[in-house]
Amino acid sequence: MIREKADPKTVESLSKEINVNLTLANILVNRRVDTFQKAKDYFRPDLDKLHDPMLMKDMDKAVARMGRAIKNEEKILVYGDYDVDGTTSVAMMYGYISQFYPHVDFYIPDRYKEGYGISEKGVRYAAENNFKLIISLDCGIKAISKVVLAKELGVDFIICDHHTPGEALPPAVAILDPKRSDCSYPYKELSGCGVGFKLIQAFASLMGDEAGKVMEFLDLLAISIAADIVPITGENRILTFYGIERINNNPRPGIKALILRSKIEKEIEISDIVFKIGPRINASGRLEHAKASVELLISKDLEDALTRAELVDTVNAARKNFDENITKEALSMIQSMEEVQQMKTTVLFKEDWHKGVIGIVASRCIERYYRPTIILTESNNKATGSARSVFDFDIYEAISECSDLLEQFGGHKYAAGLTLSVDNVPAFQAKFEEVVSARIHDIHMKPVLEIDDEILLDQINYKFYNILKQMAPFGPGNPEPVFTVRQVYADNVRILKDKHLRFNVVQDGQETKPICIAFGLADKITYPDEIIYKMLMRKMRFDLAFEIRENTFRNNSTLQLYVKDIKFD
Structure with a gap:
């Protein structure tokens, strides 16, 4: 499908102003780059154009609580999810704080024993080890009961998240999330690592730190933006531009080791992160424990980083094997059931599928059967799954309509996670099909x-x-x-x-x-x-x-x- 031509007068005007041909001017105008100033900002990203982090709701509270913890020598626990966005967030926040403060550690939940997001085990670990402040990254916006428990145990929370909040917010000291309805921060599409970066920016400014020290973490931030598939527009575009520049010119040892293991012999691009670097960082959290990925990313010695990258690479190879075998099995299930082939959705459940690769399997199924897809497996006596969507269809909203059958869910327009009782799987399959069928149109059902x-x-x-x-x-x-x-x-x-x-x-x-x-x-x-x-x-x-x-x-x-x-x- 060829995009509609942009307004001819605007295209011709931009073509003359920036001295490019009409084809290129048309592409730019279709990307809303339709004036000389916008073209200048687009082609010459400028770190000075980043928004003031203090514009984010609760940023003043977050900075004050962080400062008080350091002044009082309280132990700080950096807590993050086990995917790329979470592990890069933790490596960034821990890496920044540990430069000047010794009483800091990090925690990544076990995918299989604790599940996604803030866990009761994680909260109790913090309390038992005398941590007084948890900074959560890429998770926490719906963890109401866990934050209540933390409060009862004498542990405060600063939540840095970018997922869509529920109707109620957790009782944290500060909740940084540009998707909050009461947050006026100008850019809403930051990654979880991006929200954490804004906290570092604000705290560094308060402490009088040089901006250069903060910008050292842009390489991790660029990886989070690319791997989490958030829009590369506005502020994200500036952050990614300079993050990739740092990866190509002065990568930290962990990233350098990943580049060498990936056998990339050219300048790094977004596609290299999405298909080569990101999956390797993700692999340890999918099959074993994501702590290995954080330890790789915070490594300060190339030789040590290369050893850690080799281990991560081995796990990634095993992940590929699981991915291929389960994908074949899932496609075979669809092909064996004619009624399923006629549906608007794919929802498959098998108790022994590997939880770490079901999101990848969902994406693979969409390549063959182009429709909203959820792959479920059994974990801790519950059905847990990953959802993936098709072009311009909001799978998060569709799952929300089925919330009466779910115990937990969260995510974005194109990807989500959910947990439910195994007994509820058949009812969920039927209701999800009903909800999607009522919302989806033919245009969504064909790859564009x-x-x-x-x-x-x-x-x-x-x-x-x-x-x-x-x-x-x-x-x-x-x-x-x-x-x-x-x-x-x-x-x-x-x-x-x-x-x-x-x-x-x-x-x-x-x-x-x-x-x-x-x-x-x-x-x-x-x-x-x-x-x-x-x-x-x-x-x-x-x-x-x-x-x-x-x-x-x-x-x-x-x-x-x-x-x-x-x-x-």
Whole structure:
């Protein structure tokens, strides 16, 4: 689907003001970059444009309580979730405080023994070990009973969260969450680590610390933003831009070790974090304990970090094996039940599936059956699950409609977690299907590839690409531009590693014949009994959707097209 053209007058005006062609100006205007000043802010992110952290509701209370704890030499416990956002948050907050204060430690709940978020075990651990203040990160906004218990045990809470609050808030000393209805903070899409970063910013300002010390943690923050799939717009875009710059120029030992284990030999991009670095950080919390990931991220010695990264890598390899086997089993379950194939949702339950990979399995199922999906397994005598959604459908709201059957739930528009009685699973499956069927539309049930513009092959050159490159970092809210060329054919078609395709694309009347790389399409069927490779070999005409990337081999750089889709006549 090609995006609608932006207002022609606005596009032409911006094109002249910033000296780019109409194609690029159209892309910018569609991203709401429609004036010279907005273009300047977009292409030249500036840390001075970050919002004042004191604008966040309860920030004054949080800073005051943190300061009092340090003045009175109280023990502080940094508490975070076991995913990438949580572990980077903990590494950041613990790393910052431990620079100048010795009475601080961190705690990550065990996914299998304690579950998501603030646990009773964690609260009691704090009280028994004489911690007087817990700073929770990426969790806590719905932990009312746990915060009440902490208060009874003499432990205060500062909650740093970015999830949607419930009707009531926990009785914490301070609750930092830009999604609070009474919070006027200008930017609402921070990651959990981002909210923690604003607390560090505010506290450092109060203490008169140099800003540079705070900015040292932008590498961890960029990883949290990328891995948690929050919008890379506004403040997040500035934070990610400088965080990735730090990763590429001066990474901390733990991140350097992850880059080496991932065998990334180029400048890090968002996609490298999402597909290579993030999963490795996530792996320990999925299969074992996320404490290993925090210890890696706070390591101060490269040799130590490399040893820890090797262990994390081993766990990640095991995670991939679980992921593949459970995905096959889940897809087989759907294929064996015709009534399930006709539904608007997928909700599967099997008591022995590995809890650590069910979110990944849900995403894999959506690749085959494109609809809201929940994968459930049994843990601590409860059914616990991960939910994933499809384009523009709010799965969190749909799950909320089923709250009478649930014991706990939380999340976002596109991803959520939930816990319920095993006995309630059949009733939940039926009600969730009913709720989604009433809300979802046909447009939600088909994968959508949004194309920015149609171009000609001769438009693809380094002048064009160098401006595209400056639009990074890409992600939700600022997707990498996708283009289409019409009525082209393939030449020099080759199969790589038995599953990828490499070919030159040719367009009548155009001299440029760039190389295309089509990952995983070597044996894909477009029409009944027609394999893409054979259709390309016959020089059949097609429309091509692609992203433009630079490939460097033996110090020789060329522009290549990464194929997103092929549509034959």
